[in-house]
Amino acid sequence: LPNSPSLVFPGKNQEILKTRRDELLKKLFEREYFDSLTLILALDEPLPDEPEPLPALAPHLTDYFFINNKGERIRTSIDPEIQERASEILKIHQKDLSGNFINNSAGIIADVETGKVLAYIGNCTVQQTGDHSENVDIIQSLRSTGSILKPILYAGLQKSGQMLPDALVADIPSYFPGFAPKNFDLSFSGAVPASFALSQSLNIPAVKMLQKYSPELFLNLLRQTGFTSFTRSADHYGLSLILGGGETSLFELTGVYASLSRTLKTYNSTKKYFKDTYHPLRLTEINTDEPIKTEENDPPLSASAIWLTYEALKKVNRPEGESGWQYFSSSENIAWKTGTSFGFRDAWAVGTTPEYVIGVWAGNADGEGRPGLTGITAAAPVLFDLASMMGSGPWFSEPSEELTMISVCKQSGYRADPDCPETIEIAACINGLRSEACPYHKIIHLDKSAKWQVNADCVPPGEIRNESWFILPPVMEYFYRMRHPEYEVLPPFAPGCNPGKEIPVMEFIYPSPGIRIFIPRDQTGSLTRVIPEIAHRDPSKKLFWHLDEKYVTTTVSVHQIEILTEPGDHILTVVDEDGNTIKCGFSIIGAVK
Template identity: 45%
Template sequence: MFKHNKAIFISDAICLVLLMLFLFCLPTKLFKSPTSYVIEASNGNLLSASIASDGQWRFPLADSVPVKFKDCIIAFEDKRFYSHFGVDFIAMSRAMKQNFKAKGIVSGGSTLTMQIIRLSRQKNRTVWQKFLEIILAFRLEIRYSKEEIIGLYAANAPFGSNVVGLEAASWRYYGRNAKTLSWGEMATLAVLPNSPSLVHPGKNAVRLIKKRNDLLDKLVQLKYIDQTTANLSKLEPIPGKPIALPQDAPHLLNRFKVERLALKVNSTRITTTLNQDIQLKVNSILTRYNNRYRANDINNIAALVLDARTGEVVSYVGNIYQPENAALESHVDMIKAPRSPGSTLKPFLYASMLTDGFLLPHTLVPDVPTQISGYAPQNYDLGYDGAIAADKALSRSLNVPAVKMLQQYKYQRFYDKLKKMGIGTLNQPADHYGLSLILGGSEVTMWDLANTYMGMVRTLDHFNTYKGLYNAHDYDQANYIKPKQKPEKDEQLNSYIDHGSIWATFNAMEEVMRPGDEGLWEQFSSSQRVAWKTGTSFGFRDAWAVGLTPNYVVCVWVGNADGEGRPGLVGIEAAAPVLFDIFRLLPNGKWFETPKSKLKKIKVCKQSGYKAGDYCTDVTEELVPFGGEKTVVCPFHKLIHLDRTGKYRVTDQCESVSNMQHKNWFILPPAMEYYYKIKNSDYKDLPPFMAGCDANGSTNIMELIYPKNDAVVYIPLELDGTRGKIVLNVAHRNPRSKIFWHIDGEFIATTINYHQLAVSPPPGKHTLTLVDENGERLVQVFTVLDKKKKSDEF
């Protein structure tokens, strides 16, 4: 009895071991070979692909297999596929008889399931291996469904040369998605795994055609197709040499390779958010402009289109891909490359100052020669307006007003805001950039720039959606892969820039142009409203154009990947035409709604753009952002006292108060006035003081335009080697006045009307004293550098 029980126990144990071996004999992952990186458009069509690391074209496992391929491969390889459990004993016995008669292997009798096992194991074909294939085929049938099994076969079967899998074969031999192949094309591919060497340009064509036609006849017998379809399919040509796969988004493909793990994507294939039609058309537009610009040795161009409604990438062209010419560096993804942004950050400053109560939309800002600690910004046209409305300074992209505005706002505050809004390339402390931050003194990427503008668009778009609140996720980066789920709303009372300020900024950006380039505007006019901004980096190295509507943000960059500057490489001439050609591809939509509940109607001085004070003569009501309530009242309108004739200014020391006229007057500081009245003929000069009146305590009479107080200047050598001169420039309220010039207490000259003087003082610190004919004095200090110190200071 004991021996009997022991035998039962041993047999049960053996059975259990065999069962465990059977259950765990199949690897968790059958195929471990590397796969190609593949990106598809939102409609599922192939955009770009790269060869796998082992040199094979092997696409990742597809979600489904075309019905035509299923029918063809089952008819050709395993007609009882859906009725057996991994092994077709009928086919196997028939194969054994054929092999015995032929005294060699002429038929294997393997099912598709067994072939998958063989492909995954890559072992020599022996009787023992055949037995293992049978066992593993049974196990495979238990784990996977029939549809999954045929999917594994379609993805891993060899199709000749270095092509593995149906999808890779379809693109390499026919240049199309497998789902679009005809019966003749699909039958051709179905016979290849059995004889992959048949695909060879110029060879084996007759054999391949015969095998295909035999399969088509078999499909007729099995009633998959009719005879007419088979006859027409036999007339189709077989593939010649392999076709190059599409490379319509190669830079996004490379980006996906780098970011795949961070994105937590398991497969090397993704369906992107890109619109294939727009992507192809943007590629075409950029290629056309690139061909034109290369005549000027401008070799690279890139464009990014974002859908503000969904936060998704619509088009991604990191460069015009020209791998045949390595010198062009077309492999560099300029969407990710840090570059100088030129003037493209100016709208962020304007919007920030509106939000934080530093100015109103039309507030006058200074536009005069400026030198700040050796830094001397200049406008693109090298001219000055004296004073200009902030929105006009933005639309004309004037540099000096932008620097003056940043000086007022503080570059440290602006630096912090840019980082919060998504500019991720500010790797140095704020002091490293200083005031040059607003003129392109930092680096940004197209990706960050476009995403930051999209954050502003989304904020304004969602004004009604969130009932006046803000969603922190509006500034999230765009997705180029469809997210599995939308981020939850994170509603907040405040944002980096408020609704009203964004609305005012976009209004100003609708009028963007540059002095001297107004004629180009007509080339860009279109039926849809677009807010846009151009930018040009120092040395003509980068040309930018950024445009936006409620639905889209478009960013264009033109230049050379190696940083070489080229004449004519400016935003409005090189990038803006591309921008508007792209916008013509995009559907129109309504303009932004006015966020009335986030705007406040206040009285504004029409002449200065400031909040109206008691002395403003022309007052209007305007809708301004809430921050406008914190702005100062107009500093340029003042009450002055005139004699009874109205010709002279007076004080109570020389005129009875009862005889005075009291008038409100628009008075700019002398340096601003000097340039302002050149372009504004209606500007009224202050009347002179009546003889004998004491002007002490009155508005400043003189202002030194250059050099500013405590300025450091350098006097260069002329071409002939002699020491040059610096031109001192002063503004006086009375254009007919006479000024006496003194340097270090020594009289040097007298000027009348036109107050400029060329001098060549020696290196060192100097005191400049100016005295007008009425005894008004202006004393300032400047330092002249020695030639040897130039390289240390500049």
């Protein structure tokens, strides 16, 4: 109708619009398109008001279907009420995140039993200006996984029986070719229970567990549980796979956790496994006809392994706003895990109950990292607000048919050895009966006072007292003692008794055997030095250092030195004052003369 639609339209300049409309009606009447009664009725019709904006509760989901199902009529699985409330929660948190220039966040909520997506917030930003990539669908985008895959590794170890739930795992300085993992707080505990390492998301124990399980088996497990984004070989990912060396999407990640919960829930109700239990999340309404279920004898993860993993994940420290949650009966029972990618680029949080699973991501769509962009500070608060919105019900039942009671060493968490003085009974996967027996309790020989170690060469056999002793390797012991004052070190050998060689007294912290070391230059242009370090059970002992059979120096108490050497292969030899000797071969590469 109007010649200037930007100035005259429903809701703006209504009087001008009405005048033009009436003039057109009269012209049509004069040309006998309708009679006088129709003209009178038409002139009395009110003008339409300004149109309401089109609803955009899930714009990224709409775009997804426009690209993948163009021209089709789609009935989504989205629950409008949950979608709207979840969007408001993300908007509230996004305002806080924007204060730290964290400009994007995303969230997804799915039903465990059906896998139907109930809420899909593909990208939440504060300002829709186009400056923060708000049109990018983060839920479908591949991002570095950080620590978010650790529960799947833990569950794999439980199912295979390679590790019991609370078995000690080394948490010491570790070096691999081109890779030196560090814990988030850069500390070392010496040794920690596997379940504690999972709940506290310790990186070094996670790498040690992957080394035990093998990257090949873990990569195969990821693919079996539903991940499709890990397309490279295990050699390509290596041990870094457990710390964010691969990428996945929030959609796939949430779908896998939903499948794990579905497996546990289905087994508890039917005592069976089915092949269709592991499937991607569903964005559309599904056929209500019950599909024919095919039983499966060997699922990727067993119900018992999943249950043990969830029990560990319930102990994860919650965000600051949730402190003291364990004292309230109304708090949500939820198994959850966070992840933070290298460079503080991605913050993940995923949580599950028997009824629903929630996935949250926070960060910058363009990949910019930000200080403080971690799973626990950026993503976890959103997760718990969404969990509070969804409510909680009864927790998963224990799959007792798949669990067995195993006698384990109280100190090490390994299957009890005859030398373990204190044992406890724990519930574990049946395959745990094949797990390694406690390697840390050894029988040592003491004199009658129990102050000295002795042997048959210096004390009559009748005066020797045999006792079981908890003995960690020297490096593990060095860091473990700092956090465990109750740890008892080995008594020294009595004067005149030759120390036995069965129990090593010292160990290299750095370098590790066979390591290849690149020597860079510092800011002055000078070559930096290699800093070897030794852990000795008795730090007061003198250690004599030799490089390639040439004496270097002597250390007491602090067994750390600096060496500057030429490129090539070298052997570092250390001898203590009692004659104990250790050697370590390493290579220097890339040093510029």
